[in-house]
Amino acid sequence: MDPSIKKDQHTNRDGKNVSLWQDGVKLYRAEALFIDNVYDVLVIGGGITGITTALLLQQQGKNVVLAEAKTIGFGTTGGTSAHLNTFFDATYPEIDSDFGADASKLLAQGGIEAMAFIEEMVKKYAIDCDHEYKDAYLFSQNEDESKQLDDILTSSNNAGIKVTQVDTNGVNVPFEKSILFKNQGQFHPLKYISKLAEEFVNAGGVILENTFINDIKSDDEIHIATSGDLSIKAFNMVYATHMPPGITLFNFNCAPYRSYVISVTLADDNYPDCLAYDMKEPYHYFRTHTVDGKKHLIVGGEDHKTGHDDPEKAFEELETYVRQHYKVTSVNHKWSSQYYVPADLLPFIGRLPMAANNVFAATGYNGNGMMFGTLAGKILADLIAGKQNPYAKLFSPSRIKPIAGFSEFVKENADVAYRFVTDRFSAEEIDSLKTLEKDSGAIVKYNDQKLAVYKDAEGGIHALSPVCTHAGCVVNFNASEKTWDCPCHGGRFDIDGNVLTGPPMKELKKVNLT
Numbered sequence: 001m002d003p004s005i006k007k008d009q010h011t012n013r014d015g016k017n018v019s020l021w022q023d024g025v026k027l028y029r030a031e032a033l034f035i036d037n038v039y040d041v042l043v044i045g046g047g048i049t050g051i052t053t054a055l056l057l058q059q060q061g062k063n064v065v066l067a068e069a070k071t072i073g074f075g076t077t078g079g080t081s082a083h084l085n086t087f088f089d090a091t092y093p094e095i096d097s098d099f100g101a102d103a104s105k106l107l108a109q110g111g112i113e114a115m116a117f118i119e120e121m122v123k124k125y126a127i128d129c130d131h132e133y134k135d136a137y138l139f140s141q142n143e144d145e146s147k148q149l150d151d152i153l154t155s156s157n158n159a160g161i162k163v164t165q166v167d168t169n170g171v172n173v174p175f176e177k178s179i180l181f182k183n184q185g186q187f188h189p190l191k192y193i194s195k196l197a198e199e200f201v202n203a204g205g206v207i208l209e210n211t212f213i214n215d216i217k218s219d220d221e222i223h224i225a226t227s228g229d230l231s232i233k234a235f236n237m238v239y240a241t242h243m244p245p246g247i248t249l250f251n252f253n254c255a256p257y258r259s260y261v262i263s264v265t266l267a268d269d270n271y272p273d274c275l276a277y278d279m280k281e282p283y284h285y286f287r288t289h290t291v292d293g294k295k296h297l298i299v300g301g302e303d304h305k306t307g308h309d310d311p312e313k314a315f316e317e318l319e320t321y322v323r324q325h326y327k328v329t330s331v332n333h334k335w336s337s338q339y340y341v342p343a344d345l346l347p348f349i350g351r352l353p354m355a356a357n358n359v360f361a362a363t364g365y366n367g368n369g370m371m372f373g374t375l376a377g378k379i380l381a382d383l384i385a386g387k388q389n390p391y392a393k394l395f396s397p398s399r400i401k402p403i404a405g406f407s408e409f410v411k412e413n414a415d416v417a418y419r420f421v422t423d424r425f426s427a428e429e430i431d432s433l434k435t436l437e438k439d440s441g442a443i444v445k446y447n448d449q450k451l452a453v454y455k456d457a458e459g460g461i462h463a464l465s466p467v468c469t470h471a472g473c474v475v476n477f478n479a480s481e482k483t484w485d486c487p488c489h490g491g492r493f494d495i496d497g498n499v500l501t502g503p504p505m506k507e508l509k510k511v512n513l514t
């Protein structure tokens with residue numbers, strides 16, 4: 001641990017729980033050197049996508065300003081489980097079937113390129129981010145899964161990712177079949193992006209932290225983004241925020257999910273020296289990471305749609321699952337983070353459709369954010385610099401959707417529509433706010449008003465309008481992260497209504513109950 005960091009000091013993230021990465025890490029802090037001129041590029045969002053894009057463009061001679069609403073790594077990059085893979089949540093057989101075998105080859109090449117880029121950065125800038133290559137096992141536990149695994153083995157090899165069947169899965173979990181992907185990886189995501197941010201500033205880039213963009217106006221040439229009194233002008237704009245603000249195509253073809261992770265200490269030093277994944281829906285995954293000389297087994301899973309299930313139950317189930325397979329002496333960290341599932345399997349990276357000129361975005365990474373965030377940086381930098389990029393067409397947000405993705409697309413949207421209707425009617429009727437427990441929140445009907453109410457540990461009441469400022473769905477309380485999460489497009493708010501995660505741009509309205 002950095003000696004200048006006090007015990008229990010951690011960086012900030014978009015939830016109350018503290019991830020393993022936030023603990024005791026000192027992030028690069030830039031002195032703002034903002035100059036009121038027109039920048040070549042404004043990047044919004046200081047996670048792996050935004051920082052990689054900004055660094056690459058600045059190094060190519062563009063003038064780049066990066067605006068982050070809070071602090072570097074505040075969003076999903078601070079809550080990832082930081083696996084680096086050349087196989088993805090969208091499997092090669094699925095890509096073969098929906099996009100064709102050439103698309104699988106291209107995707108595999110993209111994975112290899114992103115992996116190599118991370119290694120190149122780590123070496124070039126001597127980044128102390130625990131970057132390591134590991135064997136990764138994907139294993140089946142029943143006949144159906146074994147059949148799928150056979151298909152994955154064949155399609156992965158055809159795509160150019162070498163896979164072999166093996167007789168171990170590297171973890172204490174029973175299995176039927178297992179396949180091995182060599183040269184997969186892991187790292188400490190905040191240490192990695194912190195150094196890239198520093199190099200971006202060294203190259204002349206500008207980082208503006210605590211700069212929440214609350215308005216954007218665009219004409220044919222220039223975008224003007226406003227944050228309080230600050231106006232940022234740029235010829236190109238990149239939303240590296242998962243969801244761009246406002247109503248966009250992505251609200252209809254990406255579904256927000258929460259993913260759960262815990263880090264535990266084991267009694268018997270039986271830490272896996274690999275990455276491992278089962279094939280459940282949602283799947284569980286394992287890896288080991290040593291921080292300050294202490295080993296942590298990191299286990300994730302129990303994902304569900306944002307705002308649709310009980311986060312505390314998800315953590316309980318994850319912990320029960322780990323304890324079934326390992327001798328756990330302590331749970332050190334538990335945290336959740338958000339990702340977006342694209343309707344047709346592949347991420348959306350490129351020009352934002354139906355937007356002003358020269359607006360770019362990247363989202364729909366599924367659970368492969370570190371890989372696609374890196375690849376998005378390369379793609380977006382090339383597009384903005386006017387260069388060809390081999391992956392631009394495959395990931396284009398304007399791509400025509402294959403028929404196979406359509407049913408899922410409809411299902412996600414039916415789900416959203418359902419929430420629009422039912423949310424407007426369900427609320428617990430209460431006579432007195434005294435009935436709420438401390439440190440808990442609920443949607444209640446009180447004095448004929450529907451409210452999102454959180455009672456803090458001291459008994460203070462934080463009352464808000466429960467209507468999401470994006471498109472009017474009703475938010476749900478996330479009792480684990482102490483946030484209000486919107487089930488429709490993944491907008492998230494803190495207990496005082498401030499926006500933590502877009503697409504909303506405005507806070508939830510405060511309600512004064514005195």
Ligand code: FES
Pocket residue numbers: 468469470471472473486487488489490491502503504
């Ligand atoms: Fe779209 Fe809340 S995020 S309605």
